[in-house]
Every structure is written in C-alpha cells, then in structure tokens.
Amino acid sequence: MKIDKYTFEQAFNESVKYFDGDELAAKVWVSKYALKDSFGNIYELTPANMHRRLANEFARIENKYPNPLSAQEIYELLDGFKYVVPQGSPMAGIGNNFQTGSLSNCFVVGLDGHPDSYGSIMKVDEEQVQLMKRRGGVGHDLSDLRPKGMPVKNSALTSTGLVPFMERYSNSTREVAQDGRRGALMLTVAIKHPDSERFIDAKLEQGKITGANVSVKIDDEFMTCVEREEKYTCRFPIYGSDPQVKTEINAKALWNKIVYNAWKSAEPGVLFWDTILRESVPDCYADLGFQTVSTNPCGEIPLCPYDSCRLIAINLYSYVKNPFTSEAYFDFDLFKEHVGKAQRLMDDIIDLEMEKIDAIIEKIKADPENEEVKATELNLWDKIKKKTLKGRRTGLGTTAEGDMIAALGLRYGTSEATAKSVEVHRALALAAFASSVQMAKERGAFEVYDAARERNNPYISRMREACPELVADMEANGRRNIACLTIAPTGTTSLMTRTSSGIEPVFMPVYKRRRKVNANDADVHVDFVDESGDAFEEFVVYHPKFIEWMRINGIEVRNDYTQAELDSLVERSPYNKATANDIDWLEKVKMQGAVQKWVDHSISVTINLPADTDVELVNRLYMEAWKAGCKGCTIYRDGCRSGVLISADENKKKDREKGVDTPADQEAKDGKQSGTPEIPAVHPVGKRPIELEADVVRFQNNKEKWIAFVGLKNGQPYEIFTGLADDEDGIFCPKSVSKGKIIKATDDKGNKRYDFQFINKRGYKTTIEGLSDKFNPEYWNYAKLISGVLRYGMPIDQVIKLVNGLELDSQSINTWKMGVERALKKYLPSGTPAGGQKCPNCGQETLVYQEGCLICTSCGSSRCG
Incomplete structure (x- = not known):
C-alpha cells in the first residue's frame, strides 16, 4: 500500500494550524516525532495522524486482553496532547516500521563478577552505545572500579582510577547520533569509594566529560558525619567485610566540595542512595536481579542492571475546570479515570516493546557482521527482554504542574500549593496502582510478585495507610507492574502540550526575544544592530497558559507592551513570584520531598537559582533535600553554564546598581534568550598588561x-x-x-x-x-x-572565521589552525549565529554556537568538534 509523503514545509504549515499558530511546537513535532524513514521522508501531516497511529497500535495490544479500550477511546485521550502524552521514544517509535528502535526512554547497564577488568569496562562501553543508537538514555555506576593506585595484574601495575574511564564513556556518548541529538549518559559513584573526590572534581576541567551527567550516591552515614563534623571512612570494595583499601576523610570538607562544584557548574547532582534503596519497591526483589545500582541520565528512574523504562505523562492542566477564575477546581473523578487508562497504556507499551526488541534481534542476526561482533548486542537485548518481562516496569508521570497550580489560583512555592500537589499525586498513585492490580486479575501479575517481600516497604506501608482496601486487593491478586510512577523532565514534549514542564514552575510567563531581520526590507522594524552588522527586531513571547489567563481576564494580547506594562501584567497574574528564578527555593525542595512520598521511582527536578546566589544557600538546599526525603537533587545557578533564557528586564540585577556586570547581566547584554545575541566588543585597544x-x-x-x-x-x-x-x-x-x-x-x-x-x-x-x-x-x-x-x-566569531579562512600549505599548520578554532569556540557567547551555515539535518540557516558546539535552533541537531 502506498503511503503519502510530505515535505517538511507541508507538515510544518499544517501543524502550525493544529497548534493554533504556535510555530515552535510545530517545528518540534515535525522534526522529532512525525513518522519518518531513515532518509528523512515524512509520512504524517499533523499530530492528529500520529495520535491515530498510536491509538491503533495501543488498541491492537488491548484486544489481546479482557475489557479492551477501543482505538477511538484511546485517541480521545491523546488528541491535542490534552490528557495522556506518550514521551519521546514511544511517540516516535510506536507503529514506526521504517526504523528499528526501542520504545524505552531509560536503561541502566552493569556487569556482575569482575566489573573493573578491562574486558568488563569495554563491554559496558559497547553496551551503552548499542542502546544509545536505538534512542535510549543510559546510566551506569562506577563504584566497582578500582581506585587510583591500587595494584592490577597487567603492564600498568596500578589502576588509573575512575576518571579516565569517565572520559571514555563520555566520549563514546558524544559520538552517537539520535535523530538530531546526541546520546545521553548518567555516571554515578558511591561517596564511599576512595576516588569519589576525583569523580566529584572531574567535570570542572573545561572540555572534560561533556557527554555525561554525573551524580554522587550519598549514604545516610556520610550525611550524619557532615552534620556532626566527624570523619568518614571510604573503602574498596565499598561493600563487604574485608576492604583492601580504607581511607578516613573529612566528611564536611568533601561535602563542601560537592556543594561548591554544584554552585560553580551545576554538577555533581546528589542521589540520596539510602533513601532510594529504602523506598524502592523493586529492591524488595534485589536477590532476584532487581537491585538498584544507578539511574537514567535525568535521575527520575533508579534501575537495576539491564532493566529499562518507558514514559507517559499526564497533562495536569487539563483537569483544572474553570481555570484562572474564582470557580476553578481540580476534577479528581476524571483524573482518576484517565490515570487508570494511562496505566493500561503503559503496560501495553511493554508488549509493543517486546515486538520492537524481537525486531532488533532479527535485524542484528541479519546484519553482515560476523557472529563474534554481533554477540554482545544480541546478548544485551536478550538480557533486557528478560528483565523487562520479569518486572514489567512502567513510568507513568505528569507534566504542567506549574500551570495547574496557577490555574487553581495558587502560587507555586507556597505551602498551599504544595498541599494541592501532594493531594494530586496521592490520587495518581492510588489510581495507577489500582489499575495495575486490576490488570493483574485480567492479564496476570509480574512474574516474581510476592506480597510478603513488600509488606514492610515504606512506600507500600504508606499506600496501605491511605487505602487499606487497595493493598488488601493487591496482596490477594498481585500487581501487574513492579513499579509504576515517575516524574520526568518533559522537555520538548511540554512545548507540544504548551504547558510548563514536569513538576517545574513556569520558567518565565512572558519575555522578549530577538529575531534577525533584513534591515533593507521596507516594513521591518530594527531595534538594534550588532558589531557584525546584523539587524534584529524584538518581540514579546508569551507562555501559552499566560495568554489563557489574559484572555479569561479580558486582557488584550499585544506585541507592543513596554517592559513596565509587561511587569504590571505579571504582577496581576497567579504567576507572580512563582517563576523558576523567584520562588521560595526551600519550599520547592520541601514540595519535592512531599510529592516524592507518592512516586515510587523518583523525580527529575532542578532548582534554578539567580547568578548572585551564594554557596551557603546551595548547602542549605542540598541538606534540606536529604532531610525532606528527596531521592536526589540538582541545582542550576544562572550563568554557571551558558545558554539559558534570561528576563527581558535588565534592571533587576543588584550588581547593576553598583556598576558591575554579573555573568547574568552579561548574558542579558549578549541576548542569550533569543539564540541570536548581540556580540560584544572584546577589548579596547591598549598596552598589554604585565x-x-x-x-x-x-x-x-x-x-x-x-x-x-x-x-x-x-x-x-x-x-x-x-x-x-x-x-x-x-x-x-x-x-x-x-x-x-x-x-x-x-x-x-x-x-x-x-x-x-x-x-x-x-x-x-x-x-x-x-x-x-x-x-x-x-x-x-x-x-x-x-x-x-x-x-x-x-x-x-569573526576571529574564528579569520583563522578558518587561512589558506596554508603546511599540514601541521592546518592542524594548528583547527586547534585554535577549537580553543576559541569555547569563548563564544552561547547563541552566537554561525555565519549563515545551513543545518545538515533540516537545511535551515539557524545554526548557533552553544558551549563550543553548533546547535540548530530549528530542529535541535548538534555537532561538536
């Protein structure tokens, strides 16, 4: 049967209509999620076609079981990204017969036996890239690798420690392309490891380990030693009664280093490992292969080796009736109904994933490589298939938390808003587990379910207290899924739901962007011209739900509001003092800990802090996160990395009043919120300082x-x-x-x-x-x-062009020339246009420099070098 093909322009134009004129949402959908083959041919015109594809595939699986959902019923859940939203890999992969890829968003790998041998280290390296090429994000733990200086039985004589292998894994990740993006990797290590300090410092050196997120696994003993300012013993192996290496350290000093590095560079993240293990329901089956060892790249799914997880989010905003009015309320009845159906779809994705894994295995077998080359990949997918079927793990989560809270007339970061969030997530947990129990009756429980093993688990005990009849039903009939829930960063998906992302507050309800224009066009308005001679106009960008608030309250949406008028609008709205940079950060940590009690996996959340935040606040936030029961915590201080949106109001920075530019001030001047900044002059002419x-x-x-x-x-x-x-x-x-x-x-x-x-x-x-x-x-x-x-x-950027244009005969000088370019690219303001170069992925002239790499602002593809 012939399938219609569409050009990018056709799909984009029709999708703009679907998204009510939202060009960014349309670009994201066409570039990342529309059905396409390996040659880039597009076979869906709008998201409505995609949702029909997904609904039909879900219904096909549903029809294998009693009481199936119909394709139309499922389509109504998906349409418009209104209620139930499959995340990246399921959205792109379900029903896609053009590409052989996994539906799993998250994987963890790791070897038993002798994981610190060179053979094991190389095996893990190979496994991670094999998973990344199928679109998965991967995590693995380094705690079993020998510390630096420990004897080894090879020509090296002593171990090089963790850091060289961190670089290896990071470099491998950067090499893997995933349809316009790079692979994603999480590296973790236990704080008890003697090389943990080297691990913590590894990313501070510029240009090192840029292909991986890093998080340190911190135990309660260490945190207690920090509080009491006592010594803490690192050891290797980290488990067992007879360590070969023991080192006593100053716990408070190492903690201060973690805090300082996070303040300076946003890493390492911290994982409160005892909390993770204590709360983990899958770890009730640790001896059966479900011992949690690491997390996925964003930290929301702690996993055992060779397990994986697929993700679906529920759009919380859509359950607020009469939003932004005094009659607003959350429709818990509709919410619980949809949660139950969404959990069924989550279980259906596991069956769809089994079909994908079988197709991957058949493709590998048919590949021309010899059997020795194919053995690792075949064995890898066989292990993943067995572990997936054994536990049937799912990752049902939420998005639009910030918009839900605002629509209910509450302010994010207050105790009232936190209480409402907890109420919603408690309802979600009970409804999802009830659905999993019902599926156990209809489809069978996960293979190793044992009520006795789970009886004293804190999460199950909490659920028993909230709904004893549910737990009694579960103990009698089992549960379909070993774990059910998570809260992931919904990223590009939130651009299509047109809401805030995940559990986060709205970043900014309104801001100004800059658009490059042709200054010679008759009707164009030029706001400024940069040193390169490029002309730009400014325009107002509204958060979609802020527009909803404006319309409901009879406020005209215009592009010519002054900054003072925009500030006045925000002050009148429920988003006032509720954005990422001005909420009560300690309350946000407490909120995360309170919601975490109803999420059996974990929560991916970032605390956004202003540039002038001091190190002590980071210390307080990390400490509060541990005490509040968070499973992990990440902070991001404005300006500690480049490339984030900035407020259009450049007069809010305190240092400006002193005549001093903070990093965030400089970002504002550079226009980093637009992707097309004004590039400042570097130095006045003058004598070289001593x-x-x-x-x-x-x-x-x-x-x-x-x-x-x-x-x-x-x-x-x-x-x-x-x-x-x-x-x-x-x-x-x-x-x-x-x-x-x-x-x-x-x-x-x-x-x-x-x-x-x-x-x-x-x-x-x-x-x-x-x-x-x-x-x-x-x-x-x-x-x-x-x-x-x-x-x-x-x-x-002009210096780089000059260097690139040097025509030199000497090969060594040409190599030198490449080195100069690479070194100088690191100092380009993020968002600097790449001189009209076209994106090799989508063909648009929308390439900008981002941390030394070329990033396409249209389709998100990147390349570095």
Whole structure:
C-alpha cells in the first residue's frame, strides 16, 4: 500500500494550524516525532495522524486482553496532547516500521563478577552505545572500579582510577547520533569509594566529560558525619567485610566540595542512595536481579542492571475546570479515570516493546557482521527482554504542574500549593496502582510478585495507610507492574502540550526575544544592530497558559507592551513570584520531598537559582533535600553554564546598581534568550598588561594531544599559545591545572618572553618559562597574528572565521589552525549565529554556537568538534 509523503514545509504549515499558530511546537513535532524513514521522508501531516497511529497500535495490544479500550477511546485521550502524552521514544517509535528502535526512554547497564577488568569496562562501553543508537538514555555506576593506585595484574601495575574511564564513556556518548541529538549518559559513584573526590572534581576541567551527567550516591552515614563534623571512612570494595583499601576523610570538607562544584557548574547532582534503596519497591526483589545500582541520565528512574523504562505523562492542566477564575477546581473523578487508562497504556507499551526488541534481534542476526561482533548486542537485548518481562516496569508521570497550580489560583512555592500537589499525586498513585492490580486479575501479575517481600516497604506501608482496601486487593491478586510512577523532565514534549514542564514552575510567563531581520526590507522594524552588522527586531513571547489567563481576564494580547506594562501584567497574574528564578527555593525542595512520598521511582527536578546566589544557600538546599526525603537533587545557578533564557528586564540585577556586570547581566547584554545575541566588543585597544589571567584548554586533533594557553582580559580571549602537548609526563603542564596567569617577562639576555604561572597541589607557585619557545616556531608566528586581532577587539566569531579562512600549505599548520578554532569556540557567547551555515539535518540557516558546539535552533541537531 502506498503511503503519502510530505515535505517538511507541508507538515510544518499544517501543524502550525493544529497548534493554533504556535510555530515552535510545530517545528518540534515535525522534526522529532512525525513518522519518518531513515532518509528523512515524512509520512504524517499533523499530530492528529500520529495520535491515530498510536491509538491503533495501543488498541491492537488491548484486544489481546479482557475489557479492551477501543482505538477511538484511546485517541480521545491523546488528541491535542490534552490528557495522556506518550514521551519521546514511544511517540516516535510506536507503529514506526521504517526504523528499528526501542520504545524505552531509560536503561541502566552493569556487569556482575569482575566489573573493573578491562574486558568488563569495554563491554559496558559497547553496551551503552548499542542502546544509545536505538534512542535510549543510559546510566551506569562506577563504584566497582578500582581506585587510583591500587595494584592490577597487567603492564600498568596500578589502576588509573575512575576518571579516565569517565572520559571514555563520555566520549563514546558524544559520538552517537539520535535523530538530531546526541546520546545521553548518567555516571554515578558511591561517596564511599576512595576516588569519589576525583569523580566529584572531574567535570570542572573545561572540555572534560561533556557527554555525561554525573551524580554522587550519598549514604545516610556520610550525611550524619557532615552534620556532626566527624570523619568518614571510604573503602574498596565499598561493600563487604574485608576492604583492601580504607581511607578516613573529612566528611564536611568533601561535602563542601560537592556543594561548591554544584554552585560553580551545576554538577555533581546528589542521589540520596539510602533513601532510594529504602523506598524502592523493586529492591524488595534485589536477590532476584532487581537491585538498584544507578539511574537514567535525568535521575527520575533508579534501575537495576539491564532493566529499562518507558514514559507517559499526564497533562495536569487539563483537569483544572474553570481555570484562572474564582470557580476553578481540580476534577479528581476524571483524573482518576484517565490515570487508570494511562496505566493500561503503559503496560501495553511493554508488549509493543517486546515486538520492537524481537525486531532488533532479527535485524542484528541479519546484519553482515560476523557472529563474534554481533554477540554482545544480541546478548544485551536478550538480557533486557528478560528483565523487562520479569518486572514489567512502567513510568507513568505528569507534566504542567506549574500551570495547574496557577490555574487553581495558587502560587507555586507556597505551602498551599504544595498541599494541592501532594493531594494530586496521592490520587495518581492510588489510581495507577489500582489499575495495575486490576490488570493483574485480567492479564496476570509480574512474574516474581510476592506480597510478603513488600509488606514492610515504606512506600507500600504508606499506600496501605491511605487505602487499606487497595493493598488488601493487591496482596490477594498481585500487581501487574513492579513499579509504576515517575516524574520526568518533559522537555520538548511540554512545548507540544504548551504547558510548563514536569513538576517545574513556569520558567518565565512572558519575555522578549530577538529575531534577525533584513534591515533593507521596507516594513521591518530594527531595534538594534550588532558589531557584525546584523539587524534584529524584538518581540514579546508569551507562555501559552499566560495568554489563557489574559484572555479569561479580558486582557488584550499585544506585541507592543513596554517592559513596565509587561511587569504590571505579571504582577496581576497567579504567576507572580512563582517563576523558576523567584520562588521560595526551600519550599520547592520541601514540595519535592512531599510529592516524592507518592512516586515510587523518583523525580527529575532542578532548582534554578539567580547568578548572585551564594554557596551557603546551595548547602542549605542540598541538606534540606536529604532531610525532606528527596531521592536526589540538582541545582542550576544562572550563568554557571551558558545558554539559558534570561528576563527581558535588565534592571533587576543588584550588581547593576553598583556598576558591575554579573555573568547574568552579561548574558542579558549578549541576548542569550533569543539564540541570536548581540556580540560584544572584546577589548579596547591598549598596552598589554604585565600579567593576565589564563585558561588551559586541552583537546585532541585526530589522535594527537594538544594544549592551548588562552590569556584573558575582562574574561575574554586576549592572546593564545597552542601546540602539541608533551605526553611523556602527562602534558608538560600538569593535567590538574586548568587556570593560571600568563606573565610578560625578560630572560637573562634581555629577551622578552611569556611565562605561565600556576599554583600546584601543594600550594606553591610554579612557572613554565617561555611559552613562545615551547611550541613549533611556525605556530608562534601565526599565534602572534591571532593574538593581535584578539587584542584589537575583533569579535570571537569573526576571529574564528579569520583563522578558518587561512589558506596554508603546511599540514601541521592546518592542524594548528583547527586547534585554535577549537580553543576559541569555547569563548563564544552561547547563541552566537554561525555565519549563515545551513543545518545538515533540516537545511535551515539557524545554526548557533552553544558551549563550543553548533546547535540548530530549528530542529535541535548538534555537532561538536
């Protein structure tokens, strides 16, 4: 049967109508979720076609069991992204016969036996990329790897520790493409591991481990030692009665490092591991293969090795009747009905996943590789299939929490709003588990269900107290799914539900964006022109539910409101003082802990903090998270990484009043909320200072290790020295050094030179003399050229263009040229346009630099190098 094909433009235009004019939602859907083959041909015109596809596939599975839901009934749950919303992998993969991929969003891998052997380490590396190429995010734990310096029985004699393998796994992740995005990885380690401090510090070095999230697994004993300022013992192996390595550490000092690093770079995240294990229902079956060892990349699904999870979210906003009025209420009856049906669909996805895994296995068998090459992948999917069927784990969650709270007339971050959230999530938990019990009667319980094993589990006990008849029914008849619930970050999905994401508050109800325009067009309005000569206009962007509030309250939606008028509108709305950057952060942590008591997996949530937040607040938030019963916690301080939206009101920053720009102020000036910023001039012309702050940037060109010393003035590149690194002693500048100073000095003969000074691990000042003599003289001549244009204020993107345009005969110089580009890209303001280059994925001229990588703002594809 012939299937109609559509161009991107056709699908986009029709989808814009479907989303009531929302172009961003339409782009996301067409780029990521419309049915397409491996050549990019599109076979669905709007999300309505996708929802028919999903409904028909769900109904096919439903018809295998008693009391099936009909395709039309399921379609009405899905249509318009109004009630039940399958997440990325199920949405793209269900009914897609063009591509062979998994429906699982989350996986964890890990080997028993001798996981710290080279063979095991390579095996895990191979397994993670095999899963990523099928669209899954992967997590694994490093706690079983030997610490640095421990004897090994090979030519190395002693172990290199965790960090080199963190880099290996991170680099592998960056290599895997997933339809316009990279793979996703979570690396974890127990705080008890002797290398845990090295793990905690690993991501501080610029350019290192950029392909992985990292979280440290913290036990209650450690937290108690922090509170009491007592010593804590690290050991290896971390479990067992006879450790080979024991190290006593200052718990408070290590905790302070965790807190500081999180403040500085948003990592590591913390996982309160004893809470996770204590509350985990699957861990009642730990001896049967369900011992939790790590989490998925966003932390919302703690998993045992070779288990996986699929995700569906319920749109909470749609259950608020009479939203944004004094008659608003939450329709619990409709909600519970839909939760029960959604849990059935979650179980149906497991059957659909079994079909996908069978197809993956058949494809692998038919591949031309020899049997030895295929063995790892075949064995991997066989283990995943068995574990999935054994537990039938599901991940039913929610989105639009922030909009639900606002629509009910409550303010996110208050005790009243938290109480309502808890009431909603308690109802969800009871309805989902009731549905799973009913399915056990109709379809059978998960294979290893044993009521006696679960009887003293805190989560089950809480459920027994809330609804004793439900637990009695479960103990008599079993449960279909070993675990049911989660709250994931809904990301791009929330752009299609047109709501706030997951459990988070609204980021900003209204803000201004910048659009690049042709200044010569007759009707265009130019608000400013940047140093590159590009013209931009500003326009107001409204959060969709803020528009709903405006319309319900008779307020005209216009694009020409002044900032003062916009501020006044927000102050009148239920979103006032309820956005990500101005809520009560401690109350948010308490809310997370209270809701967590009704979520049997975990919650992915980020505490967004302003740039001027001090380290002590991060300390209080992490400590409160542990005490509140959170299973994990992540903070993000504005400006600690680049690329986030910023408020259009540039007068809110305290330091502005002092005449000092904070990182967030600079981001506001750079226009990072738009993806097309104004690039500031770097330096005024002037004499080179005697000393400059400097960054050390390490990278690879092909297989060669390179190093760059970048002198900074006002935080921007002012000069650069780069060339081959010296491998003999681990790079002639120690690998632990990432910052220092470049000093203009004179040798004994009166010759000028540039020295690099840094503070070594013992606190002594160390000098590398004569950077200009350390590298190939050819490099030095070109370095003077590049340093010259940097000193005279040429914007970084233009310097990169200059370097790229150098036509050089020498292969070594061309390699040097690549190194200079790589080093300088790290200093581009995130959102800098990529000079009109076209996206190789969607063909749009919407590429921008983001943390040194090229990101397409149309389809989300990325490439780095």
